[in-house]
Amino acid sequence: xxxxxxxxxxxxxxxxxxxxxxxxxxxxxxxxxxxxxxxxxxxxxxxxxxxxxxxxxxxxxxxxxxxxxxxxxxxxxxxxxxxxxxxxxxxxxxxxxxxxxxxxxxxxxxxxxxxxxxxxxxxxxxxxxxxxxxxxxxxxxxxxxxxxxxxxxxxxxxxxxxxxxxxxxxxxxxxxxxxxxxxxxxxxxxxxxxxxxxxxxxxxxxxxxxxxxxxxxxxxxxxxxxxxxxxxxxxxxxxxxxxxxxxxxxxxxxxxxxxxxxxxxxxxxxxxxxxxxxxxxxxxxxxxxxxxxxxxxxxxxxxxxxxxxxxxxxxxxxxxxxxxxxxxxxxxxxxxxxxxxxxxxxxxxxxxxxxxxxxxxxxxxxxxxxxxxxxxxxxxxxxxxxxxxxxxxxxxxxxxxxxxxxxxxxxxxxxxxxxxxxxxxxxxxxxxxxxxxxxxxxxxxxxxxxxxxxxxxxxxxxxxxxxxxxxxxxxxxxxxxxxxxxxxxxxxxxxxxxxxxxxxxxxxxxxxxxxxxxxxxxxxxxxxxxxxxxxxxxxxxxxxxxxxxxxxxxxxxxxxxxxxxxxxxxxxxxxxxxxxxxxxxxxxxxxxxxxxxxxxxxxxxxxxxxxxxxxxxxxxxxxxxxxxxxx
Ligand code: AMP
Numbered sequence: 001x002x003x004x005x006x007x008x009x010x011x012x013x014x015x016x017x018x019x020x021x022x023x024x025x026x027x028x029x030x031x032x033x034x035x036x037x038x039x040x041x042x043x044x045x046x047x048x049x050x051x052x053x054x055x056x057x058x059x060x061x062x063x064x065x066x067x068x069x070x071x072x073x074x075x076x077x078x079x080x081x082x083x084x085x086x087x088x089x090x091x092x093x094x095x096x097x098x099x100x101x102x103x104x105x106x107x108x109x110x111x112x113x114x115x116x117x118x119x120x121x122x123x124x125x126x127x128x129x130x131x132x133x134x135x136x137x138x139x140x141x142x143x144x145x146x147x148x149x150x151x152x153x154x155x156x157x158x159x160x161x162x163x164x165x166x167x168x169x170x171x172x173x174x175x176x177x178x179x180x181x182x183x184x185x186x187x188x189x190x191x192x193x194x195x196x197x198x199x200x201x202x203x204x205x206x207x208x209x210x211x212x213x214x215x216x217x218x219x220x221x222x223x224x225x226x227x228x229x230x231x232x233x234x235x236x237x238x239x240x241x242x243x244x245x246x247x248x249x250x251x252x253x254x255x256x257x258x259x260x261x262x263x264x265x266x267x268x269x270x271x272x273x274x275x276x277x278x279x280x281x282x283x284x285x286x287x288x289x290x291x292x293x294x295x296x297x298x299x300x301x302x303x304x305x306x307x308x309x310x311x312x313x314x315x316x317x318x319x320x321x322x323x324x325x326x327x328x329x330x331x332x333x334x335x336x337x338x339x340x341x342x343x344x345x346x347x348x349x350x351x352x353x354x355x356x357x358x359x360x361x362x363x364x365x366x367x368x369x370x371x372x373x374x375x376x377x378x379x380x381x382x383x384x385x386x387x388x389x390x391x392x393x394x395x396x397x398x399x400x401x402x403x404x405x406x407x408x409x410x411x412x413x414x415x416x417x418x419x420x421x422x423x424x425x426x427x428x429x430x431x432x433x434x435x436x437x438x439x440x441x442x443x444x445x446x447x448x449x450x451x452x453x454x455x456x457x458x459x460x461x462x463x464x465x466x467x468x469x470x471x472x473x474x475x476x477x478x479x480x481x482x483x484x485x486x487x488x489x490x491x492x493x494x495x496x497x498x499x500x501x502x503x504x505x506x507x508x509x510x511x512x513x514x515x516x517x518x519x520x521x522x523x524x525x526x527x528x529x530x531x532x533x534x535x536x537x538x539x540x541x542x543x544x545x546x547x548x549x550x551x552x553x554x555x556x557x558x559x560x561x562x563x564x565x566x567x568x569x570x571x572x573x574x575x576x577x578x579x580x581x582x583x584x585x586x587x588x589x590x591x592x593x594x595x596x597x598x599x600x601x602x603x604x605x606x607x608x609x610x611x612x613x614x615x616x617x618x619x620x621x622x623x624x625x626x627x628x629x630x631x
Contacts, residue, residue: 002405003404003405004400004401004404004405004416005416007269007401007404007419008416008417008418008419010419011419011420011449012420012422015035015036016035016036018419018420019035019036019046019047019261019420019449019450020035022261022262022264022265023035023047023050023257023261025261025264025265025268026052026057026257026260026261026264026300027052027056027057027061028047028050028051028052028257029051029052029053029056029228029230030049030050030051030230031050032047032048032049032050032233032257033048033049033050034047034048034049035047035048036048036447038446038447041446041447041475042446042447042448042463042464042467042468042475042477043454043455043460043463044446044447044448044452044454045233045234045454046233046234046255046257046258046261046450047233047234047257047258047261047450048232048233048234049232049233050232050233050257051230051231051232051233052230052231052233052256052257052260053130053131053133053228053229053230053231053256054127054130054237054256054259054260054296054300055094055098055127055128055130055131055228056131056228057260057264057300058127058130058295058296058299058300059071059087059090059091059094059127059299060091060228062087062299062302063087063088063091065302066087066275066276066302067086067087067088068086068087068088069086069087069276069302069304070084070085070086070278070304071085071086071087071089071090071299071304071305072084072085072090072120072123072299072304072305072306072307073085073278073304073305073306073307073327074119074120074306074307074309075306075307075308075309075310075323076118076119076167076308076309076310077308077309077310077311077314077315077319078167078168078170078309078310079167079198079309083120085120090124090127092223093120093124094124094127094128094131095128095131095224095225095226096124096218096221096222096223096224097121097124097125097127097128097218098127098128098129098131098132098224098226099221099224099226100128100194100212100214100217100218100220100221101125101128101129101132101134101159101161101194102132102226103217103221104158104159104192104194104212105158106129106132106134106158106159107132107133107134107229108132108133108134108229108231108235109133109134109135109235109236110134110135110157110158110159111134111135111136111137111155111156111157111158111239112125112129112134112135112136112137112157112158112159112160112161113136113137113138113139113148113151113152113155113157113159113160113161113190114126114136114137114138114139114160114161114162114285115138115139115141115143115148115160115161115162115175115178115179115182116138116141116161116162116163116166116196116285116286117141117163117165117166117167117173117175117309118141118166118284118285118307118308118309119163119196119198119307119309120307121161121163121196121214122138122285122307123285123294123295123307125161126138126238126285126291126295127295127299128226129238130237130238131226131228131229132226132229133229133231133235135155135236135237135238135239136237136238136239137151137155137157137238137239137240137241137251138238138240138285138286138290138291139151139241139286140284140286140287140574141166141173141175141284141286142173142284142286142574142575142576143286143573143574143576144178144570144571144572144573144574145177145178145179145180145181145182145185145571146181146182146185146571146572146573147249147572147573147574148178148179148182149181149182149183149185149186150248150249151241151249151251152182152183152186152188152189152190153186153187153188154241154249154251154457154458155239155251155457156188157190158190158191158192159190159192159193159194160179160183160190160192160193160194161193161194161195161196161214162175162176162179162193162194162195162196163175163195163196163197163198164176164195164196164197164198164199164200164201164204165198165200165201165204166309167200167309167310168311169311169314170314172200172201174200174201174203174204175201176195176201176203176204176205179193180207191210192210192211192212193207193210193211193212194211194212194214194217195211195212195213195214196214196215197213197214197215231256231257232256233255233256233257233258234255234256234257234258234454235255235256236253236254236255236256236454236457237254237255237256237259238253238254238291239251239252239253239254239457240252240254240288240291240391242288242390242391242392242507243500243507243508243509243512244466244498244500244509246509246511249512250456250457250462250466251456251457251458251459252288252391252392252394252453252456252457253453253454253455253456253457254394254451254453254454255450255451255454257450258449258450258451258452259296259394259450259451260296260300260451261450261451262394262395262420262449262450262451262452263292263296263297263300263301263394263395263451264297264300264301265419266297266395266396266418267297267298267300267301267303268301268403269401269403269404269419270387270396270399270400270401270402270403270418271293271297271331271333271360271362271403272331272359272360272402272403273298273301273303273330273331273403274303274330275301275302275303276302276303276304277303277304277328277330277331278303278304278305278306278327278328278329278330278331278357279293279297279298279303279304279305279306279329279330279331279332279333280305280306280308280320280323280324280327280329280331280332280333281293281294281298281305281306281332281333281334282308282312282320282332282333282334282335282338283333283334283335283365285307287365287391287505287506288389288390288391288394289333289335289364289365291394292394292395293333294306294307297395298331303331304327306323306327306329308320308323312338312341312342313341313342313345316349317342317345317346317349318349318350318352318353320332320334320342321349321350321352321353321355322352322353324353324355324357324358325353325354325355325357328357329357329358330357330358330359331358331359331360331362332358332360332361332362333361333362333363333364334361334362334363335363335364335365335366335504335505336363336365336366336367336368336369336372336386336505336537337365337366337504337505337535337536337537339363339368339372339375339376340369340372340534340535341535342376343372343375343376344535347379350379350380355380355381355382358380358382359382359383359402360382360383360384360385360402360407361376361380361382361383361384361385362384362385362386362387362399363376363384363385363386363387364386364387364388364389364396364414364505365502365505365506366502366504366505366537366538367493367495367502367537368386368412368414369412370411370412373386373409373411373412374411377409377411383400383402383407383409384409385399385400385402385407385409385415386409386412386413386414386415387399387400387414387415388414388481388491388493390479391453391507392452392453392467393421393448393451393452393453394451394452394453395418395451395452396418397417397418397421397423397442397444397479398414398415398416398417398418398423398491398493399414399415399416399418400415400416401416401418401419410486410488410490412492413486413490413491413492414491414492414493415490415491416489416490416491417491419449420449420450421444421449422444422445423442423443423444423445423491424442424443424444424445424476425440425441425442425443425483425484425485425491426440426441426443426471426476427440427441428440428441428497431471431473431474431476434484434485436485436486436487437484437485437486437487438484439482439483439484439494440482440483440484441470441478441479441480441481441482441483441497442478442479442481442482442483442491442493443470443471443476443477443478443479444476444477444479445476445477446468446475446476446477448477478497480496480497480498480500481493481494481495481496481497482494482495482496482497499511499598501529501530501538501540502530502537502538503530503533503536503537503538503539503540503576503577504535504536504537504576505537506576508540508573508576508577510527510528510529510530510540510598512573512577513528513540513542513569513573513577513579514526514527514528514542515572516568516569516571516572516573516577517542517544517565517568517569517579517582519568519571519572520564520565520568521547522546522547522548522551522561522564523544523545523546523547523565524544524545524546524547525544525545525588526542526543526544526545527542527543527544527588527596527598527601528540528541528542528543528579529541529543529598529601529602529605530602531580531602531605531606532606533580539579539580540577540578540579540580541579541580541581541583541605542565542579542581542582542583543582543583543584543585543588543601543625543628544565544582544583544584544585545584545585545586545587545588546561546584549586552584558584561582561584562581562582562584565582566578566579566582583628583629584628585621585624585625585628586624587618587620587621587624588601588621589601589616589617589618589621589622589625590616590617590618590621591615591616591617592615592616592617593615594617597610597613597615597616599611600613600616600622601625604622604625604626604629604631605629607631610622
């Protein structure tokens, strides 16, 4: 048995001893009494009665040995600026932010919503919340006001932290109009909004009585020393919303001690990073990858982390490799979409820089196609490691583990089960184990390992009903992904089992997009499916039935109607959810019992065979679909 398989075996068969040992990687203010309490399946409580703090582990703990080592490097190719914070400086900045936030009456257990671009204050605010024991909920800065409002109503934050603007490709995204609209729509708006004014939005005017200027308050609280709140290991550290099959996003609740331990172990075993080295993760702090591997993971591990604001191809497609060379990055983490974007550029950019510091490039978030995997591997001459996980788990489920043994990459596969995950690939029909080469549902036998979601925020029942009800007779966590294992044990991911699509690594429920399309007054009915896209992996495509036909009776009016519907999606969800097209039909293909034939629709849209259509109510619907698709 290889070292990696042996580690996995021990983590499952000698679970508590394994995790008790891993728990030594972090600082405990009070040692835990019980490694795992599992008296109420599927709710797992790790390191019970242990007391710790994410901010202390990410910052304070390193002051003695690494006070002068860079902790955070912020590079913005949008503003043309770069700034470094040592661990000591990061400690001071986080304390200042914590004092500002605490002065607003925020304390242990209170929620703080962060709606921020990729600026250092986003990292300070996350760590400051962790320091205070407050629960942060970062909402991706690209989401629309309505998405922000629904998250506000679920999390009921005491404070919202934002900036005047974000920048993308030289274009400013002004946040104040979005925040105003979100607070207007929300039933439980926070009373105060803390604004980091970057001076980008010339129209930004603080709203008296609501908006607080961060720069002014930071001056007031400079030098503050804010005590660390020691949390019981299972107290929540943050909430991160993610999409599912319903229109209402779920608040993934993360624990504290288990998360710190799991991240620390993953930094060593999986990412093979060493304290003192530099990690560059190209994600956004609004996503789980940003939480785990821009902020908490590398800092807990004593590494230097890079926060990058900008595009991968601006000023040119060499920018990321330039950063790797200049900052001597040893661990890089990006997405397949970014890799496909870079693949379309001149390959000379890759040869221009000295990448000798880089040991591995990790990619995750969406399927990595074999040609892109092969191209990137050959272009950079380093192992490119595809690994698989979800917002829910917070850290990898399937990966190679170059920190334990050299990576044997197999193109198209994210590798093997990661320690801690008791993975089962099951036949959908009867929950028996799929044979090698046979497709099955990828499930995890609970208890979920440390650091995985502890529940859905405020809704234990939803947690159980959403994730543990795929197989009626067994309590198993469903990843909602199809998988396949080959004879050597490499697992391949074959796509989602539910109606969730993955656009450039961002998970979006088709139901959410359908609701946004339907918010347009003239839409009677709509079906949204994900279709293959050469760069983004998948794109939504909408088939809509209108109420008033006269609105689409000429080419011009039809185009106008399509634009209006797209604008409605932008307004409700943000540009990331915008369908590629809205195609108008008078009938959607359904079964006789009224169920939408989604898979057939998707197959047709991708030019494939629509499959079994014996249950279709009206075959004319399919002819229409073929017609609008030009088939
Ligand atoms: P999110 O929680 O938004 O990160 O989305 C998680 C989903 O993205 C998973 O359930 C998969 O469907 C997909 N995913 C993530 N990583 C991979 C990967 N390496 N290969 C294939 N699909 C992936």
